[in-house]
Structure formats: structure tokens, C-alpha cells
Amino acid sequence: MKARAGFRREAPEDRRRQLAEAALRCIVRHGNAGVSARQIAMEAGVTQGLITHHFGEINELVAHAFDLMANGMLGTVMNAVDHAPADPKARLEAFVENSFSPALFDRDVLGVWVVFWGLILHSPRMSASQKGEYTAYVITVEKLIADYAAAEGVTIENPRLAAIGFTALMDGLWLAWCLNPEAFQPEEGIQIGKNWIKGLKLGAFA
Amino acid sequence: MKARAGFRREAPEDRRRQLAEAALRCIVRHGNAGVSARQIAMEAGVTQGLITHHFGEINELVAHAFDLMANGMLGTVMNAVDHAPADPKARLEAFVENSFSPALFDRDVLGVWVVFWGLILHSPRMSASQKGEYTAYVITVEKLIADYAAAEGVTIENPRLAAIGFTALMDGLWLAWCLNPEAFQPEEGIQIGKNWIKGLKLGAFA
DNA sequence: AGAAAAATTATATGGTCGTATAATATCTCT
């Protein structure tokens, strides 16, 4: 056989990242149908065999892409939060506002997550990744909320539950808006998030 | 060719329902991979050709299954609400508690919805169904909330936003718990829902 | 009872899927 086409040899970790990014683009374009070794390889400008070589089976590539995306999104939001004024209220509101920024509040981004959710429900490997990433997310939110509550002098009986609720609210709004952008305006989403914070301050979780 | 196997001829609407129900079972079992004419036909004890005959293309069958499921779920919850005491507070709390009942707060049920969400994002036909069903859902919730607010003497500046937020919270909790049942207990989910109502009463949306 | 209509089966076709295998190009190290 002639492997006649010239190619560039790359470090395994680079290739793995390239393939993961190509997978995300394919999923954006075609949803579940985009999860295909052939399509992903073509998108990465590479042959299918490379996926087998670097990941063994394609599910492992998808799980890698999932980790990449999850870390990237939390990193993006928290980076914005850390650039807000050090005031706890400002930080919490920066979290809300950035969660609704076009970079995250986006149909393409949700489309990728929906595919991941479907896989999490049927794959132990994906489920394991999700558990770690969800926990990290909730802990981050819990800290933002606890700092805010302390600064405002509000008592919160169970900060963990508050964080879970707030996270769920944001995810639910994200989901609803992406599925049907006519349902409400992003600014209305921000308003709903801030109303939740107002409820917290008024003692809903006391 | 010999169509040798005996078969029972059924009314088109019956067959369509049978096929839709078989589709739901297939999706429960295998997620996106369960959306397959062959598998669904086998699950329904029927030949693939019947799907073509009754639905034209398989996407139309899936959309039909979606409508069936959405109507069934809202019907189930509202049936329970209508069996609660006529008091607005009792009705709203019945809504929360029943949303977290094992019939709905269920990994299998979420698994079906996740598949639908994925399709909604990429199919105008599915998106059209979703718009109608989401609107009906929010309007129902808005009425429950408005009645509650009136009974408690709370003002709500924008009842629509409150209903969207409450719906998003419930969906987000459903999603989070199904993806990772260790994250919190269903009773904690009910508590979070009731805390949201408490916030509403305290004036979070005033 | 007999014929027309429609539901259902049976089969064929062309495409895509995941992955295994072997050949080969590129790189690194000495």
C-alpha cells in the first residue's frame, strides 16, 4: 500500500486536542449524527485510523472532547468573574451576566451539551466525567453564593442546596432559550437570575 | 414474493400510536441509537415498511412520538394538580411534588427528552412541535403562580417571567438529578422548589 | 360471494458506520 500523501507528524497530545476540537465542530454541525469517526477525521484533515490509534475507540475521543469543553466553559465564566470587582455581589452578578453572554448562551453550545447528556445517560465513561465536572461547577457556585450571603448578612440554611438550585435555574434557562429563542430575551434571563438572587437575599433559603 | 406471515390489520391511528410507543421504548433503551426504523419496527412486532407507509419518513414518526409524550406528561402532572385541594397554594405545591414524582423524575424519561432536544435543535419539524408544547406548559405554570400570588396577596411584576423561571428551575433540577442521582435527593429537589416559592412570596418578583 | 382498497410483508439497493490490519512516511536519536 502507498501512504503517498505527505503528512505532518505531531505530538500525541496535540493530535488528541485537534481531534477533540474537530469532534466538537462536527457535533455543532450535525448533532448526534456528527459523532462519526469518518466525519471527525475528515474535519481534522486526517484519516480515520488516526482516531483508533490515539483513542482506541471513538467514545473515548468523545469523552475527551467533553472534558475539554466543560473545562473551557467553566474557565471562561470564572475568568470573567475574576475580572469583576472583588465585591461578592459584583462577582455573583458577573457570573449571571456572563452565563448569558453570547459565548455560552448559544444554540451551538447547547447542541454539543445535549449530545453529551445523551451519552452520559448511557455510558459509564461519560457519566464519570460528568460527575466530576458537575461537582466542580456546583462548588464554585456555592462559594460565590456563600460569599455574597456573608457580605449581605443573609443566613442560608443549606448553601449546597442553594447552589444546586441556582445552577439548575441557569441551566434550565439556557436550555429553554436555546430550544426556543422566541420564548424570552437574554436580558429577561438575566433578570430572572437576578430575581433569584433577590429571593435569596430576602430569605428564601434562610 | 410471499407475504406469508399472517398479520392483523389495524386502523391507521392505532398503528401510528403503537409505532410511536415502540419508538419511545427504543429510545429509552438505546438513546439516540434507538431511533432506527428497523429497531422500532421490530419492537412493535411489525415490518419496517409499515413505518414508511404510515409516516413517510422516520422523522415524522419521531415527531409524533414527541407530541404523544409531551401531552402525556403535562396531562399527568395537571391531573394530579386537579386532584389537589382547590386552594392555590396546595395546587402549586402539588405541581412541585408531582413534578418530582417517580413517574416523571426518572432517568428513562429524561433520556427520551434529551433525544428530542437534540432533534429540536436540528429539525424545523421538531422545533415547531416544541414551541407549541413549551408555550402550553409555561401558560399552565403562569396560571398556577398567578392564582397563588393573588391568594397570598403578593404582587408579581411580570408573571410570565416568573413562570419561565420556575419552569427552568424544575427542568434544570430534573436534568441535574437524572444525569447524576447522587447529586441530591428528590426530597431536596422538592425543598429547592418550595424555597423558590418562598422567594416569590417574599417579593423576589415584585 | 366477489371485487376494490388499503394495510402489511418481503426484498433489494446504495450508503455509512466502527474498527482491524498492513504498508509507509516522518521523526528522533545516536
Added chain:
DNA sequence: AGAGATATTATACGACCATATAATTTTTCT
């Protein structure tokens, strides 16, 4: 410069996919 290591290509295989077409059974209507 040359050899070993491995990243990468090329190709093959069997399974499943959606859907079209034609044959056949069941039902209905008279």
C-alpha cells in the same frame, strides 16, 4: 547518515441504516 520507533495512511470487512418497490394478505363494501 542510518536505524529504530511510531505516527499516519490506505484498505478491507461485516453490520446496520433509510428507503423504494412489488407482491400479498386482510378488510370492507356491495
